[in-house]
Amino acid sequence: MxxxxxxxxxxxxxxxxxxxxxxxxxxxxxxxxxxxxxxxxxxxxxxxxxxxxTEKDEFVYHEMMAHVPLFTHPNPEAVLVVGGGDGGVIREILKHPSVKKAVLVDIDGKVIEYSKKYLPSIAGKLEDPRVEVRVADGFMHIAESENAYDVIMVDSTEPVGPAVNLFTKGFYAGIQEALKEDGVFVAQTDNPWFKADLIRQVYKDVQEIFPVTRLYTANIPTYPSGLWTFTIGSKKHDPLAVQENRFFDIDTKYYTKELHQASFVLPKFVQDLTV
Amino acid sequence: MxxxxxxxxxxxxxxxxxxxxxxxxxxxxxxxxxxxxxxxxxxxxxxxxxxxxTEKDEFVYHEMMAHVPLFTHPNPEAVLVVGGGDGGVIREILKHPSVKKAVLVDIDGKVIEYSKKYLPSIAGKLEDPRVEVRVADGFMHIAESENAYDVIMVDSTEPVGPAVNLFTKGFYAGIQEALKEDGVFVAQTDNPWFKADLIRQVYKDVQEIFPVTRLYTANIPTYPSGLWTFTIGSKKHDPLAVQENRFFDIDTKYYTKELHQASFVLPKFVQDLTV
The missing domain is CATH 2.30.140.10 (Spermidine synthase, tetramerisation domain)
Incomplete structure (x- = not known):
């Protein structure tokens, strides 16, 4: 076989x-x-x-990480992606005409190199003139940035290896500083079937720093349990209160403006992690 | 290992x-x-x-199969489950005080027997006085029933083996006859990642027989892709137009009245199977 x-x-x-x-x-x-x-x-x-x-199901993760915070912000111009060296989130960010600069900071240049070579449908927009690619430590980049970004997306691996720092309260505090006064951030926060404690802890940490904290989900078949969560921290704008006229048509396979709302309606056992 | x-x-x-x-x-x-x-x-x-x-994730499937159609109907009294010999859907149905009779028709008595023995938390309500268990062919039972049920739930296996007949238009036509004049039915209809054609076909067949046809989803980690679909056919009541005062508190781990609505908001590639 x-x-x-x-x-x-x-x-x-x-x-x-x-x-x-x-x-x-x-x-x-x-x-x-x-x-x-x-x-x-x-x-x-x-x-x-x-x-x-993977080429077949990547659209779910990348669309849901990018479009939910980008539509939440009324006019995202400067966007940062921490991790995400495969380029999929960048590709989705560039679908928003308001974005003038999308900075990608991945610690591992090899991820970028081999994604460009073998995942061209995902990484193909990394050469776009609006994109700035830096091979650097995202934690350090955040620590050195102040009032710099409208939206920050943390597209990390699991909290093991190089990504351990990206699941700490100190990191979220740094993000708060790196964001402009009405900035929004999102992080992938694993799955509620096997990592309930992680989701509960991150939600609590983010809630202590950001006035608006929200959890939403998406189905990703090749990720553990198939049910993935994303946590949003926002200084001002609520992802559940986006003005109807803020939405515009966008070429997606998963995200819709209706699903934007519905993805925040959680199964009871997931909702229980946020209270 | x-x-x-x-x-x-x-x-x-x-x-x-x-x-x-x-x-x-x-x-x-x-x-x-x-x-x-x-x-x-x-x-x-x-x-x-x-x-x-499985004991750990069964609540998702059983709650979502039972409560969505039961809250859609204003006063479900007579309910039929085709298949479902493990008893999980029956357990959820009995949480609705309006239900006077819940009939389970499973073709394989061994499923019932061994579920009672090894899955007591799932099958434990099969002895309830409101429940009638029949070891019989669900297709035949439907064919012989007329104007008999408020809600019918098709809790079948995949469309292979004994369940092949349960995915045919003739079966849905039989269900239409077996339901009362304002009856509702639901069937599990597999996953959109690997069985898109099946979902499209069932939706089309149901739509040709029932005035109200709807598709909804739930996350079931041990089922293919983790994203499961259910198709509703209804003679009158729309699951998306349930009166707020119809809902009552119910002991669940997945279903909530908010999720009832949100589960019908489909990812774009799933929505595309219904048009």
């Missing part, structure tokens, strides 16, 4: 998929990187043996 | 989980039945090597 990749999402549960070929494998300065071609999901990027993105 | 169960959800993708022990395995008259104890999900029922239900 050939070569199969299995990700153990917990000690006792995982997903498994057929791998047609391995394009590249490397221990970078920061993590193990594998780029493989799967039979079900197209090309796939793995970091430390965890699925980061 | 011990014994692991793997379900290939497609030719090239699946889930895999650690099995602590096998309680029972049997080729019944209709299908292969396995009842196992898993490390992640508790006890789990498999039919023809497909996950039917």
């Amino acid at each position: 050939g070569l199969w990749f299995t990700e153990k999402q917990t000690e006792d549960f995982g997903i498994t998929m057929k791998v047609n070929k391995t394009h590249h494998t490397e221990q970078t300065e920061f993590q193990k990187l594998d780029m493989v071609e799967t039979a079900e999901w197209g090309n796939m990027l793995l970091l430390d043996d965890m699925v980061m993105t | 011990g014994l692991w169960f793997t379900e290939k959800q497609t030719e090239d993708f699946g889930i895999t989980m650690k099995v602590n022990k096998t309680h029972h395995t049997e080729q019944t008259e209709f299908q292969k039945l396995d009842m196992v104890e898993t490390a992640e999900w508790g006890n789990m029922l498999l039919l023809d090597d497909m996950v039917m239900t």
Whole structure:
């Protein structure tokens, strides 16, 4: 039956998929990187043996991370992505004509390099003139930025390896400083089936720093449990109170303005993590 | 690493989980039945090597199948479940005080027998005096029923083996006859990632028979892709137009009255299957 990749999402549960070929494998300065071609999901990027993105289902994560905060802000011009070296969030950000500058800060240049090579439909907009790519530590970049961004998106790996700092209250406090006075930030915050404690802690931390804190979900089949959460911290604008005329038509496969609202309506056991 | 169960959800993708022990395995008259104890999900029922239900995540499927149509109908008294021998949908139905009779018709008595034995938290209400359990062919029961039920729920397996008939237009026409004049029915209709054509076809078939047709979703981690769909056909009542005072507090872990509405707001690629 050939070569199969299995990700153990917990000690006792995982997903498994057929791998047609391995394009590249490397221990970078920061993590193990594998780029493989799967039979079900197209090309796939793995970091430390965890699925980061696949060609077939990447649109869900990237659309939902980008468009929810971007439509929440009335006029996003300067946007920062921490992590996200595959370029998928950048591609979605550029669909917003108000955006003048989109800065990507990923600590691992190899992720950017091999995404450009093997995930062109995802990384293809990294060369856009509005985009500035920096290979640097996102935590440090945040610490050095002040009143600089309208929207900040934390597109990190799980809180292991290089991303550990990105799930701390100190980091969220830094984001608060790096944002302009009516700025919005979003972070991917894992899944409520296996990581309930993490979601509860992040929500509490963000709530202590930002006046508006919200949790929303999306279905991502190759991520643990298939139910992913995103946490928003906002200084002023509420993602649930976007003016109807703020929305405009956008080319998406998952996000709609109706789903923008509905994605904040949580299953009871998830809602319970926010109170 | 011990014994692991793997379900290939497609030719090239699946889930895999650690099995602590096998309680029972049997080729019944209709299908292969396995009842196992898993490390992640508790006890789990498999039919023809497909996950039917697990103790840990069963509440999502059972709550969302039962409460959405039951709150849609203003006064459900007579309810039929086709399939559903594990008893989970019945347990949820009995939370509605208006229900006087809940009939379960499952073709395979062994599913009922071993669910009672190994899934007591799911099957425990099958002995309730309001419940009538029949080991019989659901397709035939529908064909023989006329103007008999307020709500019918089709809790079937995938459209293979004994459930093939339950995904035909003839079956939905039979349901239309079996329902009272303002009846509502719901069927589980698989996932949009791997079974888009099935969802499109069922939706079209139901729409040709029922004046109100709606699709809604729920996250079920042990089902293919984690994103499950349910299709509603209704003679009169619209699940999106439930009177606020129709809702009452109910003990659930997933369903809420807000999620009732939000679960009908579909990701764009799913919405596209309904037009």
